[in-house]
Amino acid sequence: MESKRNERLSRLRVAVCAACKRLxxxxxxxxxxxxxxxxxxxxGRVVIKPSGIDYDLLQPEDLVEVDLATGAVVDGDLRPSVDLPHHLFLYRNLPEIGGVVHTHSTYATAFAIQERAIPVCCTGIADVFGGEIPCAPYADNVADHIGRAILATISVAPAVLLAKHGVFCWGSSVAKAIYHAEQVEQAARTVHLAMQLGPVQSLSQTQVAMWNDRFQHRYGQVRNEPTVGSAAMNLPTMASVEE
Ligand SMILES: O=C(CO)[C@@H](O)[C@H](O)COP(=O)(O)O
Structure with a gap:
């Protein structure tokens, strides 16, 4: 029992480390x-990147293991990411999620600086996000202010922009969370370019629902794992971590 748990946790470390390097x-x-x-x-454990570490040098054993309930570091010599409280807040309030990613990716952060949502104005955004990627109001970094701002802003998309800050994404696995972070930036870059050409219009809700339903339920192969992300990165999924 104990050895299975340890094996799961070391596989989670490998997945989080690979995802960190993907950033x-x-x-x-x-x-x-x-x-x-x-x-x-x-x-009941969260594995997170240490604060201020070189991604090139990061190894699975450098990651910090934290107790979900108390937030206490239970394994690791390095200080956890300064954003640990926001990650914990999301895990405590979104029981279905398995991974969280935070970035300051360029185009998405440009929308966040403008405090603008990324509109659902093309089929690719409808496929992955099922709606706009909303922007939460500015929050400082004290206590659970960022977590609360995200939670109050979430709609259907597994991602929220944070005004004047960046992006938080999540998914059922670490691999899916990274996939969503890549897709947010791709969406922001594409919509930014479209906006240079003229005003953009969102798809209708009916059209968004049709595209999203096909992508989420009938696209790809039976497990419907993202074909970019977990497969391309050869990351273990949360399903395999839980086996
Ligand atoms: O947005 C922030 C800090 O506000 C972070 O993304 C930092 O840029 C990285 O912090 P660590 O995870 O290295 O502590």
């Missing part, structure tokens, strides 16, 4: 910005 390689962060975490709900 700079996908162009979603510069320097030490951003962070990734994953959760093992059966163990």
């Amino acid at each position: 700079p390689s996908a162009g979603l962060v510069v320097g030490h910005a951003g962070n990734v975490s994953g959760i093992d709900r059966a163990a």
Whole structure:
């Protein structure tokens, strides 16, 4: 029993470490910005990036393991990401999620600086997000202010922009959370370009629902894992972590 739990947690460390390394390689962060975490709900543990660490040097054993209920560090010599309280807040309030990613990716943060949602104005955004990517009002970094701002803003999309700050995304696994972070930036870049050409109009709710339903339920293969993200990165999914 104990060995299965330890095995799960070490696989989670591998997944979170690989996802961390994906942030700079996908162009979603510069320097030490951003962070990734994953959760093992059966163990009640969150594994998160250490604060201010070089992504190049990061190893699974460097990650910090935290107790979900208390927020106490239970394994790791390094200080956890400064954004740990927001990750914990999301895990405590969104029981279905398995991974959280925070970035300052360029185009998405440009929308956040303008305090503007990314509209659902093309089929790719409808597919992945099922609606606009909303923007939460500015929140300072004290206590659970950022977590509360995100929670109050969530609609259907597994992502929220944070005014004057960046992006928080999540998913049922670490791999899906990273996939959503990549897709947010792709959406922001595309919509930004479209806006240079003239005003953009959102798709109707009916059209958004049709595209999203097909993508979420009939696109790809039976497990419908994202074909970019977990497969391309060969990351373990939360399902395999839970096996
Ligand atoms: O947005 C922030 C801090 O407000 C973070 O994304 C930092 O850019 C990275 O912090 P660590 O995860 O390294 O502590």
